[in-house]
Amino acid sequence: ILHVPDDLTPEEQQELENIRRRKQELLEDIQRLKDEIAEVTSEIENLGSTEERKNMQRNKQVAMGRKKFNMDPKKGIQFLIENDLLKNTSDDIAQFLYKGEGLNKTAIGDYLGERDEFNIQVLHAFVELHEFTDLNLVQALRQFLWSFRLPGEAQKIDRMMEAFAQRYCQCNPGVFQSTDTCYILSFAIIMLNTSLHNPNVKDKPTVERFISMNRGINDGGDLPEDLLRNLYESIKNEPFKIPEDDGNDLTHTFFNPDREGWLLKLASLMLIVCSTGGRVKTWKRRWFILTDNCLYYFEYTTDKEPRGIIPLENLSIKEVEDKKPNCFELFIPDNKDQVIKACKTEADGRVVEGNHTFYRISAPTAEEKEEWMNSIKAAISRDPFYEMLAARKKKVSSMKRH
Numbered sequence: 454i455l456h457v458p459d460d461l462t463p464e465e466q467q468e469l470e471n472i473r474r475r476k477q478e479l480l481e482d483i484q485r486l487k488d489e490i491a492e493v494t495s496e497i498e499n500l501g502s503t504e505e506r507k508n509m510q511r512n513k514q515v516a517m518g519r520k521k522f523n524m525d526p527k528k529g530i531q532f533l534i535e536n537d538l539l540k541n542t543s544d545d546i547a548q549f550l551y552k553g554e555g556l557n558k559t560a561i562g563d564y565l566g567e568r569d570e571f572n573i574q575v576l577h578a579f580v581e582l583h584e585f586t587d588l589n590l591v592q593a594l595r596q597f598l599w600s601f602r603l604p605g606e607a608q609k610i611d612r613m614m615e616a617f618a619q620r621y622c623q624c625n626p627g628v629f630q631s632t633d634t635c636y637i638l639s640f641a642i643i644m645l646n647t648s649l650h651n652p653n654v655k656d657k658p659t660v661e662r663f664i665s666m667n668r669g670i671n672d673g674g675d676l677p678e679d680l681l682r683n684l685y686e687s688i689k690n691e692p693f694k695i696p697e698d699d700g701n702d703l704t705h706t707f708f709n710p711d712r713e714g715w716l717l718k719l720a721s722l723m724l725i726v727c728s729t730g731g732r733v734k735t736w737k738r739r740w741f742i743l744t745d746n747c748l749y750y751f752e753y754t755t756d757k758e759p760r761g762i763i764p765l766e767n768l769s770i771k772e773v774e775d776k777k778p779n780c781f782e783l784f785i786p787d788n789k790d791q792v793i794k795a796c797k798t799e800a801d802g803r804v805v806e807g808n809h810t811f812y813r814i815s816a817p818t819a820e821e822k823e824e825w826m827n828s829i830k831a832a833i834s835r836d837p838f839y840e841m842l843a844a845r846k847k848k849v850s851s852m853k854r855h
């Protein structure tokens with residue numbers, strides 16, 4: 454509060470009056486400046502928020518596109534293209550999938566697995582984005598199988614693994630004789646992963662068996678043992694991780710379910726006793742293992758060598774009545790006297806061809822009979838993937854190396 458003395462001269466009063474007026478004017482100037490600043494500031498702010506709003510709008514649409522993609526990959530991609538959020542080229546779409554931000558890897562796998570020509574181009578562009586140089590096959594597979602979820606269909610898996618094998622060989626020339634070799638070994642590794650890490654698979658292959666399983670796959674020659682040993686150790690130490698792992702691991706979707714257990718097997722013995730030689734039937738208790746499209750049987754669960762091997766290729770299975778309960782039979786359809794291609798080990802250790810036109814087997818319970826029959830049926834049924842793989846194996850092992 455300004456204290457004004459009342460004994461001022463008129464000149465002094467006039468001076469005071471002038472000061473007050475100037476002060477008022479200054480205050481008004483300040484207010485005007487403040488208003489102007491406020492106006493400019495608000496303009497600047499508004500300017501920013503239009504940009505921001507545009508950005509936010511765009512981000513919202515991208516998020517919507519991702520959601521759509523996760524529900525229906527084709528529709529999601531279409532939405533993004535129509536809204537100028539993605540260019541319609543295989544390279545741009547591949548980039549988008551490879552980055553994978555906010556995308557469900559099952560949906561990525563579904564999109565890449567489509568048979569459409571354009572999707573196949575995207576698949577190839579996608580695989581090209583992977584850098585495999587100087588990675589061993591297991592490291593490359595880890596990276597590849599983590600970037601999307603491999604779909605369950607044989608044809609799709611075939612295309613994807615073919616693209617993978619081509620890219621791997623392109624990044625690492627000279628490691629394999631051909632992409633077929635890389636392809637086959639990739640599957641051997643995926644199978645090995647399951648054998649070693651799936652608790653339901655009892656039969657755990659040793660490194661020696663893994664090496665011998667992969668003989669001749671390098672265009673007729675063998676792969677270096679060191680290489681196979683390294684790959685084996687790598688998988689043994691750390692299983693493959695796959696995205697969206699729901700416990701239903703890959704191998705289960707396209708390879709035969711394995712099973713093992715005690716069954717009774719009918720054997721007929723030739724008796725040459727006195728004058729009345731003849732065949733007599735006996736039931737032998739054997740430990741059966743169903744794996745690799747073959748039925749193996751052992752005398753004891755701990756035996757290393759099977760007593761017999763029955764390849765299931767070309768065989769059929771049916772239920773039969775017998776005095777023994779829960780029986781089924783393996784036989785060659787439309788054929789009466791042809792002997793089933795199989796082998797067995799004689800008591801003296803010789804391996805001889807079997808002499809069965811059928812195999813009759815009895816399970817301990819009706820339930821087990823059902824389970825065995827289903828597993829064997831699944832193994833026998835023409836698994837298209839199994840056949841594709843078998844065809845490639847034949848091709849590479851029959852090739853002559855130069």
Ligand SMILES: *[C@@H]1O[C@H](CO)[C@@H](O)[C@H](O)[C@H]1NC(C)=O
Binds near residue numbers: 530
């Ligand atoms: C993107 O291009 C492909 C072929 O170049 C065409 O078949 C497809 O309809 C296009 N998609 C969209 C959403 O425009």
Ligand SMILES: *[C@@H]1O[C@H](CO)[C@@H](O)[C@H](O)[C@H]1NC(C)=O
Binds near residue numbers: 557558559560697
């Ligand atoms: C991805 O999609 C699959 C199949 O639609 C679904 O089962 C899975 O839960 C989804 N994953 C996530 C993380 O949403």
Ligand SMILES: *[C@@H]1O[C@H](CO)[C@@H](O)[C@H](O)[C@H]1NC(C)=O
Binds near residue numbers: 650651694701
């Ligand atoms: C490897 O094995 C583990 C354990 O069974 C399984 O969770 C995973 O899906 C397997 N990976 C592949 C690629 O099969």
Ligand SMILES: *[C@@H]1O[C@H](CO)[C@@H](O)[C@H](O)[C@H]1NC(C)=O
Binds near residue numbers: 764766767794
């Ligand atoms: C199964 O049948 C095919 C075609 O008849 C034949 O080439 C193949 O050798 C057979 N396999 C066995 C194990 O008998």
Ligand SMILES: *[C@@H]1O[C@H](CO)[C@@H](O)[C@H](O)[C@H]1NC(C)=O
Binds near residue numbers: 806808
């Ligand atoms: C198979 O059994 C038949 C009789 O059923 C016999 O004549 C034949 O010699 C046997 N073959 C072999 C290889 O044991």
